[in-house]
Amino acid sequence: MALKERPKPFLLPEYCKGCGRCLDACAKDCIHLSDQINPLTGLVPVELDLTNCNACGLCMDACPEPYGLRPAHEGEIQDFELEDPAKIFGVKPSDAPEPVDLPSEVLPLPRTEPLVIKGTYASALGALLAGCRHVYGYPITPSTEGAELMAKFLPKLDGTFIQAVSEVATVNMMYGTAGAGLPTMTFTSSPGFSLMLEGVSYMIGAELPGVFVNVMRGGPGLGNIAPEQADIKLACHGLGHGNTRAIVLAPATPQEMLDLTMLAFELSFKYRNPVILLGDGYLGQMTGKVQLPETMIKPGIPKWAVYGDAMHRKNVITSIFLTESDLEAHNVHLNAKYEAMQVEARAESFLCDDAEVVLIACNTPARTAKGAVQELRHQGIKAGLFRPVTLWPFPVEELKAAIHSAQRIVVVEASAGQLEDEIRLALSKAGVRQFPEIENVRRMGGVLPQQSEIMTRVLGRKEVLA
Numbered sequence: 270m271a272l273k274e275r276p277k278p279f280l281l282p283e284y285c286k287g288c289g290r291c292l293d294a295c296a297k298d299c300i301h302l303s304d305q306i307n308p309l310t311g312l313v314p315v316e317l318d319l320t321n322c323n324a325c326g327l328c329m330d331a332c333p334e335p336y337g338l339r340p341a342h343e344g345e346i347q348d349f350e351l352e353d354p355a356k357i358f359g360v361k362p363s364d365a366p367e368p369v370d371l372p373s374e375v376l377p378l379p380r381t382e383p384l385v386i387k388g389t390y391a392s393a394l395g396a397l398l399a400g401c402r403h404v405y406g407y408p409i410t411p412s413t414e415g416a417e418l419m420a421k422f423l424p425k426l427d428g429t430f431i432q433a434v435s436e437v438a439t440v441n442m443m444y445g446t447a448g449a450g451l452p453t454m455t456f457t458s459s460p461g462f463s464l465m466l467e468g469v470s471y472m473i474g475a476e477l478p479g480v481f482v483n484v485m486r487g488g489p490g491l492g493n494i495a496p497e498q499a500d501i502k503l504a505c506h507g508l509g510h511g512n513t514r515a516i517v518l519a520p521a522t523p524q525e526m527l528d529l530t531m532l533a534f535e536l537s538f539k540y541r542n543p544v545i546l547l548g549d550g551y552l553g554q555m556t557g558k559v560q561l562p563e564t565m566i567k568p569g570i571p572k573w574a575v576y577g578d579a580m581h582r583k584n585v586i587t588s589i590f591l592t593e594s595d596l597e598a599h600n601v602h603l604n605a606k607y608e609a610m611q612v613e614a615r616a617e618s619f620l621c622d623d624a625e626v627v628l629i630a631c632n633t634p635a636r637t638a639k640g641a642v643q644e645l646r647h648q649g650i651k652a653g654l655f656r657p658v659t660l661w662p663f664p665v666e667e668l669k670a671a672i673h674s675a676q677r678i679v680v681v682e683a684s685a686g687q688l689e690d691e692i693r694l695a696l697s698k699a700g701v702r703q704f705p706e707i708e709n710v711r712r713m714g715g716v717l718p719q720q721s722e723i724m725t726r727v728l729g730r731k732e733v734l735a
Contacts, residue, residue: 275324279341285314294331297321371569388526388552389415395530400568401452402428405442410494411550412484415456436461440468447477450574454480470509474588478537484553487715495715496550501687505661514607517660519631523557551633616664617656621671624653630681638681641723663695
């Protein structure tokens with residue numbers, strides 16, 4: 270009777286973790302480690318060269334993975350295809366109902382007299398009126414007062430404020446709360462915002478809403494606690510690793526700190542994406558008149574939420590896509606969403622209809638620039654102010670209209686040209702090639718541009734600070 274031929278080994282790379290036990294077991298040196306990472310596992314599997322294999326089977330005995338090294342029967346190598354169990358068996362059976370949106374409610378507010386409060390307080394009130402009851406944060410000047418106010422108010426409103434152990438912990442607490450479909454926010458300042466960026470990328474990848482109020486301060490490094498605008502590039506182009514974008518709002522008054530915070534929550538849930546509110550240290554601490562709105566929001570529960578009840582039990586939220594084609598498709602989806610956000614571009618123009626000199630500024634420097642425009646008009650110079658309210662998406666169509674008759678453009682900012690870079694990039698992408706040479710008034714390190722410096726630049730064309 271003829272002996273049955275022993276099968277040689279067959280490797281499924283997706284089940285190999287590269288432990289190397291089979292290498293030690295093989296007496297014929299038929300196995301070696303690959304020099305390539307398997308993209309499905311992130312591990313380096315072994316490779317087989319069965320030229321000298323005597324089918325002893327010792328490698329299969331040494332393999333700790335039951336589906337790693339297996340006997341190769343006729344036709345198995347050609348016929349086998351590793352499949353995703355979720356795709357083979359479909360959706361897991363469940364008696365949970367199909368989730369539906371539980372809509373938010375708009376509740377009336379009694380008319381009140383204006384409040385005189387600082388910008389961080391105004392933003393905190395805006396968040397409360399937008400329905401936010403879950404706030405996390407780590408103290409950092411000049412944003413801390415917003416968190417302090419939330420710590421006082423939220424326990425009385427059946428809400429939660431947690432002083433996290435770090436900014437990294439803060440953003441991950443926000444991830445969990447946002448995953449449950451609930452409004453959540455944090456107050457931070459420049460160094461703290463930098464620490465949150467990994468988590469911001471996770472939230473963007475998982476399509477989770479959340480509001481980040483960054484009251485910018487002087488840098489780089491630890492810098493100081495004075496106002497600056499040097500996080501513009503970070504917010505517009507550096508929100509963590511990967512293909513990340515978020516709407517960036519730039520208030521200029523305590524009233525806008527309230528109004529734009531409420532808008533931030535609305536946009537965050539509309540697009541299932543974080544929204545950044547960029548203030549500056551002066552605006553966060555400055556006191557101003559604030560009128561409360563006529564309505565407030567009682568938030569509902571979106572159908573995509575992982576809320577923990579029966580209706581939402583089938584939902585899954587993740588930013589992990591291990592297969593390249595799946596991750597590419599997800600990025601295509603995100604890019605389409607970013608393109609849809611372009612309609613949210615906002616700006617304010619002041620006396621730009623006939624302006625021959627157009628100043629461009631945002632945040633607190635825009636208020637100084639507005640004063641300069643008024644004084645220049647008093648001196649017979651046709652000056653105007655263009656103020657972008659969204660820094661991303663940049664309101665380039667509004668900008669084109671504002672500079673249509675301009676002979677000079679002067680960018681006023683408390684940074685080394687970060688706002689000017691956004692302007693140049695927006696004009697370039699819009700195909701605008703013909704526009705006046707851009708001049709600037711720049712201060713840095715916590716120093717804000719002064720009206721006298723703007724006047725000097727416009728009237729005398731003298732450098733203020735390069």
